[in-house]
Amino acid sequence: MxxxxxxxxxxxxxxxxxxxxxxxxxxxxxxxxDLKGGFEILYVAEPIEAGKAVTSDALKETARSLEKRADSLGVAEPEVTTEGTDRIRVRLPDVQNEEEVRKSMKEPAELTFRGPDGTKEMVGSDFVEGAAKVGFDQSNRAQINIKVKDADKFKKVTEKLLGKPLAIYLDERQLSAPTVQSVLSDGAATISGNYTYEEAKELADTINLGALPLKLTEKYSQVVGAxxxxxxxxxxxxxxxxxxxxxxxxxxxxxxxxxxxxxxxxxxxxxxxxxxxxxxxxxxxxxxxxxxxxxxxxxxxxxxxxxxxxxxxxxxxxxxxxxxxxxxxxxxxxxxxxxxxxxxxxxxxxxxxxxxxxxxxxxxxxxxxxxxxxxxxxxxxxxxxxxxxxxxxxxxxxxxxxxxxxxx
CATH class of the missing domain: 1.20.1640.10 (Multidrug efflux transporter AcrB transmembrane domain)
Structure with missing residues (x-):
């Protein structure tokens, strides 16, 4: 029973x-x-620095950056695909604030390194593309190893901000604020702190994304019916x-x-x-x-x-x-x-x-x-x-x- x-x-x-x-x-x-509808935007990518080409890897990484940006804006399952050699198509479902999302998506995220007074000392394109890697210090704590293109410029920045924080920003959001502990003249540096491996990897990926020499121009946008x-x-x-x-x-x-x-x-x-x-x-x-x-x-x-x-x-x-x-x-x-x-x-x-x-x-x-x-x-x-x-x-x-x- x-x-x-x-x-x-x-x-x-x-x-x-x-x-x-x-x-x-x-x-x-x-x-x-496909069920609710939305709108799509077609971007044309071109290098910021004259004379450089839009590589396949740079185009794919830029597409990933756009997808992350759409995710951060609360867009559910955005479809971001590359087309041809220099185009990226973004499809955004069920967007309520279309103009705000279009404005935010228009340019890729800007990565900057700023001093205590807010001055932009360096930008993402100053760093070697894809060179940011996660490593570990002697205490087995996660750290980020980076390389810059212009060692002399980096040396002057570290001399100027010795003992002061060099904050890392993605647009206006501060990601980290490591302190410059020594003058660096070889173009290589280490960002250390109390990072978990996941946090360090995310910061390294962000630096790599910010180093892409691409800018996007909106070719056209249109409303997509379900x-x-x-x-x-x-x-x-x-x-x-x-x-x-x-x-x-x-x-x-x-x-x-x-x-x-x-x-x-x-x-x-x-x-x-x-x-x-x-x-x-x-x-x-x-x-x-x-x-x-x-x-x-x-x-x-x-x-x-x-x-x-x-x-x-x-x-x-x-x-x-x-x-x-x-x-x-x-x-x-x-x-x-x-x-x-x-x-x-x-x-x-x-x-x-x-x-x-x-x-x-x-x-x-x-x-x-x-x-x-x-x-x-x-x-x-x-x-x-x-x-x-x-x-x-x-x-x-x-x-x-x-x-x-x-x-x-």
Whole structure:
């Protein structure tokens, strides 16, 4: 009796929590450019110093800098891509303050090194491109090693500010303010302080980005409409709900009690996936919806594989508890093989892709993890509680007729 009470408590608490919080989670989901629309800007890059060329590496690093700037402005999942040899296209979804974002994005971040009185002593282009590296001092504390192009200029700056701070600014935001401890004449310096490795790496990357000799000119900008309109989005959601209800009915009709458990675990899976979306402040795009639907299909598949295996064990004449243990054991490897393969594919896509591809990959990865937790382990726990209660031991409750059971 205790197991039945525990089963219903777990199910009721889970479904009530999902029912109360899901509308709030859905309302907070951010929609991507293809669902909500936005605007795009095309920039033409050219070197600041005359006579220099726009290299492929410099163009890619500048694109990354723009992407970071868009992120800092609160733009969710901006799409920043390079085109040709000197162009960068920026697509920004669901932007409310278009003029402010355009103004902020117009020029790449300006990296400056300033004295105590605010005078700009050096700028990002004074440093050797890509030369800022993270190292460690004798106490194993992280530090940044840098190199400058003009050693004499750097020597004069260190002489002037000896014993004083040389603050590092990105636009008007101070990143660090190391003190000049000696006159440096060889063009190399070390920035030290109480940095973690992550902080030191971020500062080194910023210095490298600020050293890019590129300036951007806005070629044109335009408003981008949602490729999936509001009506189509509503129809997609409606079709998804109808499909989900049909799937749940199919599971209950064909698998009886395990099908009812599958319905609970599938609802739990969708609820947790929405909660993870909210926690990660992720943006939903068309590829994300595709991954979401694919995840539901994989979750249903995991249940079907397990329940079919359990039914086979019951037909062989084993007890329900033995059938659950044996069926779960034999189906687990098949389920995990398929999920691990898809997980590896998702991780590869996430690291080699960008924009919408990374959104698809991230949704796929989270779907796989949550599917295993809910539709394998949580499902097995609920069925185990029902069988151990001793009140649901008829094979017909598990989709197996008495005539189908063979003697051991």
């Amino acid at each position: 205790k197991r039945i009470v525990a089963f219903f408590l777990v199910v009721v608490i889970t479904l009530v929590a999902a029912g109360f919080t899901t509308p709030h989670l859905v309302s907070k989901i951010k929609l991507g450019l 490729s999936l309109g509001q009506l189509s989005l509503q129809q997609t959601v409606k079709a998804g709900l109808i499909g989900s209800i049909l799937i749940l009915l199919f599971m209950v009709i064909f698998y009886r009690l395990p099908g009812l458990v599958a319905a609970v675990t599938l609802i739990t899976y969708v609820w947790l996936l929405l909660a993870v979306f909210d926690w990660m402040n992720a943006t939903l795009t068309l590829p994300g919806i595709a991954a979401f639907v694919l995840g539901i299909g994989m979750a249903v598949d995991a249940n079907i594989i397990t329940y079919e295996r359990i039914k086979e064990e019951i037909r062989s004449g084993k007890s329900l508890l033995s059938s659950l243990k044996s069926g779960s054991k034999h189906s687990f490897r098949t389920i995990m093989d398929a999920n691990i393969t898809n997980l590896i594919s998702g991780v590869v896509l996430f690291y080699v892709g960008n924009g919408a591809i990374r959104g698809f990959a991230l949704t796929t990865i989270m779907s796989i993890i949550l599917s295993v937790l809910t539709n394998v382990f949580f499902s097995r726990l609920l069925i185990h509680m029902l069988i151990k209660s001793g009140k649901f031991n008829k094979p017909s409750l598990y989709g197996v007729k008495e005539a189908e059971i063979r003697g051991l």
